[in-house]
Amino acid sequence: MTLAPQYDPLAIESGIYKRWLDAGVFTANAESDDDPYVIVIPPPNVTDVLHSGHGLNNTLQDVLIRYQRMRGREAVWLPGTDHAGIATQNVVERALAKEGKSRHDLGREKFVERVWEHVGKTGNTILEQLKAIGCSCDWSRTRFTFDEDYSLAVRKVFVDLHDAGLVYRGQRVIHWCPRCHTSLSDEEAEFKDKAGHLYHISYEVIDPKDGGPREAVVATTRPETMFGDVCLVLHPEDERWGSYEGTTVRIPLTNVEIPVRTSNAVERDFGTAILKVTPAHDANDFDIGEQLGGFDRPVIIGEDAKMMDVSRVPEVLRGLDRFDARKETVEQLKANGQLVTVENYDHAVRHCYRCRTAVEPLLSNQWFVHMKPLSEPALEAYKTGRLKFVPERWGKVYEHWMTNIRDWNISRQLWWGHRIPAWFCENQECDHITVAMETPESCGKCGGSVRQDDDVLDTWFSSWLWPFATFGWPKATSDLQRFYPGHTLVTAPDIIFFWVARMVMAGYHFMGDTPFETVYLNGVVRDPQHRAFSKSLGNGIDPLDVVELYGADALRYTLVAGAAAGTDIIMDRNDLEATFAAGRHYANKCWNIGRFIVSNLDGPATPMNELGETDLELADRWILSRCQRTIETVTDSLDRYRLNDAASAIYHFIWDELADWYVEQVKPRLYGTTPGGETARGVLSHVFETALKLLHPIIPFLSEELWGHLAGERQGLLAAASWPVVEHKRVDETAERAFSRVQAATSAIRTVRAEYRVPPGKPVRAIFQPADENALSDFESERHTIERLAKVSELVMGADAADEVGAHAVLPDGSSVFVPLGDAIDVETEVARLSGEVERIEKQLAGVKAKLNNEKFVSRAPQDVVDRERDKERSWKEQRETLAAKLRALGV
RNA sequence: GGGCGAAUAGCUCAGUUGGUUUAGAGCGCCUGCCUUACAAGCAGGAAGUCGGGGGUUCGAAUCCCUCUUCGCCCACCA
Numbered sequence: 001m002t003l004a005p006q007y008d009p010l011a012i013e014s015g016i017y018k019r020w021l022d023a024g025v026f027t028a029n030a031e032s033d034d035d036p037y038v039i040v041i042p043p044p045n046v047t048d049v050l051h052s053g054h055g056l057n058n059t060l061q062d063v064l065i066r067y068q069r070m071r072g073r074e075a076v077w078l079p080g081t082d083h084a085g086i087a088t089q090n091v092v093e094r095a096l097a098k099e100g101k102s103r104h105d106l107g108r109e110k111f112v113e114r115v116w117e118h119v120g121k122t123g124n125t126i127l128e129q130l131k132a133i134g135c136s137c138d139w140s141r142t143r144f145t146f147d148e149d150y151s152l153a154v155r156k157v158f159v160d161l162h163d164a165g166l167v168y169r170g171q172r173v174i175h176w177c178p179r180c181h182t183s184l185s186d187e188e189a190e191f192k193d194k195a196g197h198l199y200h201i202s203y204e205v206i207d208p209k210d211g212g213p214r215e216a217v218v219a220t221t222r223p224e225t226m227f228g229d230v231c232l233v234l235h236p237e238d239e240r241w242g243s244y245e246g247t248t249v250r251i252p253l254t255n256v257e258i259p260v261r262t263s264n265a266v267e268r269d270f271g272t273a274i275l276k277v278t279p280a281h282d283a284n285d286f287d288i289g290e291q292l293g294g295f296d297r298p299v300i301i302g303e304d305a306k307m308m309d310v311s312r313v314p315e316v317l318r319g320l321d322r323f324d325a326r327k328e329t330v331e332q333l334k335a336n337g338q339l340v341t342v343e344n345y346d347h348a349v350r351h352c353y354r355c356r357t358a359v360e361p362l363l364s365n366q367w368f369v370h371m372k373p374l375s376e377p378a379l380e381a382y383k384t385g386r387l388k389f390v391p392e393r394w395g396k397v398y399e400h401w402m403t404n405i406r407d408w409n410i411s412r413q414l415w416w417g418h419r420i421p422a423w424f425c426e427n428q429e430c431d432h433i434t435v436a437m438e439t440p441e442s443c444g445k446c447g448g449s450v451r452q453d454d455d456v457l458d459t460w461f462s463s464w465l466w467p468f469a470t471f472g473w474p475k476a477t478s479d480l481q482r483f484y485p486g487h488t489l490v491t492a493p494d495i496i497f498f499w500v501a502r503m504v505m506a507g508y509h510f511m512g513d514t515p516f517e518t519v520y521l522n523g524v525v526r527d528p529q530h531r532a533f534s535k536s537l538g539n540g541i542d543p544l545d546v547v548e549l550y551g552a553d554a555l556r557y558t559l560v561a562g563a564a565a566g567t568d569i570i571m572d573r574n575d576l577e578a579t580f581a582a583g584r585h586y587a588n589k590c591w592n593i594g595r596f597i598v599s600n601l602d603g604p605a606t607p608m609n610e611l612g613e614t615d616l617e618l619a620d621r622w623i624l625s626r627c628q629r630t631i632e633t634v635t636d637s638l639d640r641y642r643l644n645d646a647a648s649a650i651y652h653f654i655w656d657e658l659a660d661w662y663v664e665q666v667k668p669r670l671y672g673t674t675p676g677g678e679t680a681r682g683v684l685s686h687v688f689e690t691a692l693k694l695l696h697p698i699i700p701f702l703s704e705e706l707w708g709h710l711a712g713e714r715q716g717l718l719a720a721a722s723w724p725v726v727e728h729k730r731v732d733e734t735a736e737r738a739f740s741r742v743q744a745a746t747s748a749i750r751t752v753r754a755e756y757r758v759p760p761g762k763p764v765r766a767i768f769q770p771a772d773e774n775a776l777s778d779f780e781s782e783r784h785t786i787e788r789l790a791k792v793s794e795l796v797m798g799a800d801a802a803d804e805v806g807a808h809a810v811l812p813d814g815s816s817v818f819v820p821l822g823d824a825i826d827v828e829t830e831v832a833r834l835s836g837e838v839e840r841i842e843k844q845l846a847g848v849k850a851k852l853n854n855e856k857f858v859s860r861a862p863q864d865v866v867d868r869e870r871d872k873e874r875s876w877k878e879q880r881e882t883l884a885a886k887l888r889a890l891g892v
Numbered sequence: 893g894g895g896c897g898a899a900u901a902g903c904u905c906a907g908u909u910g911g912u913u914u915a916g917a918g919c920g921c922c923u924g925c926c927u928u929a930c931a932a933g934c935a936g937g938a939a940g941u942c943g944g945g946g947g948u949u950c951g952a953a954u955c956c957c958u959c960u961u962c963g964c965c966c967a968c969c970a
Contacts, residue, residue, distance in 0.1 A: 005930065191967080198970085220970060270969040277970095284968040348967085393896065397965070400895080404966090493965090528903085530963070550932095561918080562905070567897090568963090570904055578903085581932080582918045588932045596929030644906075648917075663929080747936095754936040760925055791927095844914065856950035865911050865951090872914085 003598060003709070007591035009551025013701045017131055020704075025069075025719045026136045028076035030478040037073035038486035039065055040467050040515075041137065042499070043145060045084035046119040047091045050129045051533055052525045052571060053492065055543035056563060059556045060522055060643060061490045062135045066697040067638050069136070070723040076483055078470050079130065079137035081123045083146040085417035085459035086180055086188075086354050092118050092416070108415050115416045119146075133543055134552045134700045136719065141479070143470040145462045146418070153469040154418045154462045155437060157510065162422075162435045166370045167410070169422075169433065173283040174409050176362035177352035178305035182413040183366050185458060186406060187497050189350035189359045198345035199223045199330060200272060202338045203232060203249040206257055212243035216260065217340050219271025221347060223333065224325040226251055227312045228278040229258055230295040233288065236262040238273060252338045253314045253329070263288050280363040297363055305360050322360065367411040367420060367455070375405045377508035378501065387504060390520045390641045394493055401497050408502075410458045417456030424451050464502035467515030489516040492524065520641050523568040530570065541573045546580060553699040554583030560698050561647040586651060587702050590695065593659050594706035597688055600670045604714060605685035606678055615679045618781050619665040622739035625732040626657050627687050631724050634694045643698075650694045658687060661743065665785050674784065685710065690724045737813075738778040742786060745779070745817050748809035749790035752819045756807065763793030764819055770798065771814035808886060810879045827890055834890075838883050845876040 020026060028036075039061050044054055061077060069075035092115045093103055103111040123144065130137060143150060161167040175189035176182070201223060202215045216232055229251055234241050244260040251258060265288050266275050279289030280297040289295045302308045307317045307325045314332070317325050333339040350359040379402040381387040382395055389395040411420060423434040427448035434444040443450050462469075467486055471479040485507065491500060500519055507515035524532050525541075533540040546555045558580050562569045571579050616624075630653040637646035662684070669680035689711050696703040696718050707718035715721060749766050758764055766786075770776040776797060779786070783795045806820035851857050851869050858866055 003929090006932075007930090191965095218970085222970085265968080265970095267969045275970055282968085282970080284970075287968075347969090397896080400966070524964095558918095564906065567905085572904090578919055581920095585918090585932050589930065592930035592933085594929085599929075640908085642908075645908085648906075652917085659929085660934090750935060751937090754924070757924080760927080760935085840914090847914090851951080854950055858950080860950050861911070868912060 003591070003595040005592070005595070007551075007588045007702065009553060009587065009701065010548070012705045013132075013134075013547075013552055016701050016704050017134070019717065020136065020719050021139075023717055023720065025717060026077070026138050027140050028074055028138050028483070030482045032074045034072060034074040036482055037065070037068040037071075037075045037488075038078070038483045038516075039076075039488050039490065040078045040470060040486055041080060042489075042491045042495070043080045043082040043143075043463065043466065044126050045087050046081045046123045046126070046144075047084055047087045049122060049125050050543060052541045052543050052546075053533060054129075055133060055541075055546075055555060056525055056559045056569060057490060057492065057522055058130055058135050059133060059559045060520070060563065061488075062133075062556075062700075063560060063643055063646075063697040064488055064490070064520075064638070066136055066700060066719065067723070069719070070693065070696065070721060072722060074482075076141065077135070077137045078141050078143065078483075079127065079135070079139065080143035080466075080470060081119075081126055081145070082463055083119065083144065083416065083459060085412060085414055085456060086182065087459075088115060088119065089414050089416040090180065090354055103415060111415050119144075129544060132547050132552060133555060136700070141470070145459070145466070149472070150462065150465075150469050151418055152437075153465055153473055154457065155421045156474055157465060157506070158421055158457065158461075159435055159437055160510075161369060166373060167367060167435075168370065169365060169367050171363065171365050172368070172409075173280065173286040173361045174364050174366055175350055175352075175359040176303065176364065177355065177357055178303065178360055179355045179357040180352060180414075181303065183362075183364060183409055183411060184352060184359065185409045185460075188353045188458075190353050191348040192351050193346055194349045194358075195344070195346050196221050196349070198271060198343040199333075200340040200342070201226065201252060201333060202340050203252060203276075204338075205244075206248045206250055208247065209243055212247070213240070216244065216249050216274055217272045218274050218276045219343075220276055221345060222281075222326065223329045224307065224317070224322055225278045225281045225301070226276055226329075227254060227256070227307075227314070227317075228281050228298045228300040229256075229276045230279055230289060230298065231258045231277050231292070232260045233263040233266055233275050233277055233292075234260065235266040235268045235273060236264065238262075238266075238268060251312075252336060253332050254312060256312055261292055263292065265291075282361050286363070299363055301360060301362070303362065366409050367422070367457075369408040369410055369461075371405045371407055371505070374505040374509055375402045378402055378504040378514075381504060381508065381514045386517070387514050388518050390518060394496060394519070394521050397493070398496055398501055401501060408458075410461045411453075411455040412458055413454070414456050417459060418462055420453040420455050420457055422453040424453065425449075426451055460498050460502060463499055464506045465510070467503055467507060468511050473510065484511055484515070485513045486516045488518045488520055490520045490522060493521045494524075496521075518641070523563060525569050525571055528570060528572045530568075539573060541571055541576070541579075546576065549576060550580045550584040551587060551701070553587045553702045554580050557583035557586055557647065557651075557699055560643050561651070562644070564642075564644045586655070587699065589655055589659065590699070590702055590706070593654065593663065593688065594709065596663065597684055598706075598709045601681055601685065601710070605681040608682060608686040611679055611682045615676060616683070617676065617679070618735055618738055618742075618778060619662060619785065620679065620683045621732045621735035623658065623662040623687055624683065624730045625736050626653060627690055628726050628728070628731045630694060631690065631726050635723070635726075638697070647698050650691065650698070654691050654695070658691060661739075662687070664789055665782075668784065668788070692718060693721055693724050696721075738774070739782075741775060741778060741811060741813055741815065742782045744811040744813075745815070746786050746790045748811065748817045749786070749792060749819055752807040752809065752821075753791065756821055758821075760791070763791055764821070765794045765796065766790070766792045767796045767818040767820070768798065769816045769818065771811075775813065775815045805889060808882050810875065810882060812875070814875065814878065816878075816882065831887065831890055834883050834887050838880065838887075841876055841880050841883065845873065845880065848873045848876060 065075050065077040158167060175184040177184055198219050198221055200217050200219050202217050205214050205216060208214050232249055241262060248257045248259050266273060277285045277288050279286045280299045281301060298312055300308050300310060300313050301322055305322045307313050307320050309318045317328055320328060352359055382399055421435060423440055425432045425443035425446060425448050427446050430443060430446040430448055432443050432445035434440045434450055440450055468484050471477060471483050473480055503515050526532055527539040543555060630649055633649040634646045666680040666684055668674040669676045692703045692707050704718045768779055787795050804820045806818055808818045810816045848869055
């Protein structure tokens, strides 16, 4: 079969993927005795299709899983998707809005149906995209966080934690998104710096002391909340306290009177050092109110973020949006002479992580998880090293969050999500809440009728169970038995708190062990302005576009090679050609080497172990040795999660060593112009097959295709092949040293040819002057290689060339090559060139000499370092001598 | 306010515990080649005061201090 000279990924990829599926290579067997290796996918949100961040994340996972599968582990990569409560609800609501409808127009049931319709489509697309980039997921185990079984697990977790006293209902000031109309956890309410103002407002003292102040000036960024104030506070050691003690003040624009009190929470050097306390609209004020005791918590802003129609709020403000109310309040204060001053003030304001709306702190009843007890084993796991992070620095981020953990608000006022299994008693007198797996008939306390909580659970309250709920928990399945705990989690750093930390907590609480041993954090994919990809900026790259243009392998190679552990990766959507060139070129190169080998084999080559050792030439021993080193480097790099190093090692082995040198060296043997064709074919096949194995985790499609042409019939699929092991007897330092001399001589002659513009077709003579006997014999054995690759008509050994005119090059081992050029040399140009060379060498030599003249260096540096310097010195000196001789020959 | 990361060739980045590096790669650039695996290629080449300053050391891109610029995270100074 002949192969096309251009690699066409589209022509092979889908066929290859189907072969993998048909062979069941990705399906793990829970009954197998092999050591398992487990990765659970960070389930993509069903809101949308995949972007290049997913491309990176999933490629890395696939590299690891394919590698471990080839190492003989029972590898399972569990795929799936996340229902992504708030995010998905928003997407569908936006779609509805385009039809001029709201979710309320549909009603809860119809709306949820509509969401299911949406996730059916996107969920499938996502899984197909993963296949397109080559992900070797175990599709037989695909899960969705809203599957029936999974939902039961979520419900059980809620009930169990409630029974254990770790889930409770409480009234707190929570983060409320007025746009999404739900409460949020601390993590979901992100800080963003906002330019704002600090308004200094005068509160009138109603009953001033003799000579005491008649006003109390308060600094606030949110004047509109003052109608919910219950007191003002000073620091207890504030010298002004005496004159305020026992007084009351009037909230501006109202007749509401509130006392003045003290609290340590006041920062004495901020603002006016007098703080207004608004317990229903600020979490800190809630705490201060609690601490002082005896205060109501007047609510004056509603869930729609509008000023409420309550007596505390001046009539003109009622019904106004909070921001309009702020402006209006300021106007009124100004008119009243109660606005003392306004400062510009930048401060961090929390925003909804889904819609970017400023979050409103609101007093509300919600469900919470008591986190402290859950965090302890999770923190311990990190401290003892049971749980590791790559790169390590993220461990500190995890530790800090775990150490300062706060309770988790898990109830959401949404319709898309796991309904909370709690039932309120409809009897006004009874405040009992029934929490149960099954829908209760009646109130567990008074027997009255019950009504289920309308709220749903935070989407992360289901995701945190992913590593075990996906394997069938709470049932004691064989999957759970075999595949928990897992091994590696590959994800982005921005969900360490949302997801990673909570999975560890759930893992310890429900399974008694960490869900994974290593958390590998990949970087963020950014545009050339270093902005993260986002839909609103439109700067993203669709991985499928890249697959279509250049193939999945080119995409994968680029991502893996570009992603040193945890560093961001920059991609330019306006120049895909340049961004993916390396991967594309490389795929084509591999394709052509494969083509060359296939076309030069006549049936299977002789296996390595049947070749006669004495038939091996220097080049054979060299490439076999280099191959062992590459196995070692790639294996070691993958084990240490240095995927870019693995990519680079196999890249350079195949291109720079196998293709550029070995393939060129064996051509005469393959063509039959020199003997030894059988050996050449055997070594070439062996080495290339090994290289394909090393290549496969990163470039699965192409490697599988070529494998099919070379070894497939004998050895089955590459995806199921075994990882190569280092054969130490093949590591041959002597051959490496000898062949590198051959390479150096060839390059030197080529350089001479190029510099003197010897026409490509015209052969030159070269005179080799060996440094020692070994050098001489190596050259003898490879003389045809050098002659062919450097286009030398005659390679003379050891002739004296002192009085000929030509170019001279010294090799690293001290041997030298002289190329007589006769008329080709223009004396003036040559003198200039040589003088430049001399200058450069003098500089190097000066550096080396300074080092060797330094007694401390000679006495303290390790011997081999010093020896190296001595070698350098000798080599530079020789080169200088050679050049001097040349210059003399030219009459200088 | 605290913490973290980044700064190396025109661009995007490697550089593992300080010394086999005369600081590397890919892309781009320059020169010459359609040499029967590959022009998505081959051969050769130019290009860097390793962000600035100081220090430790025989020796620093690498360790310490400091400054500058960018980015990220955390944080109850309203």
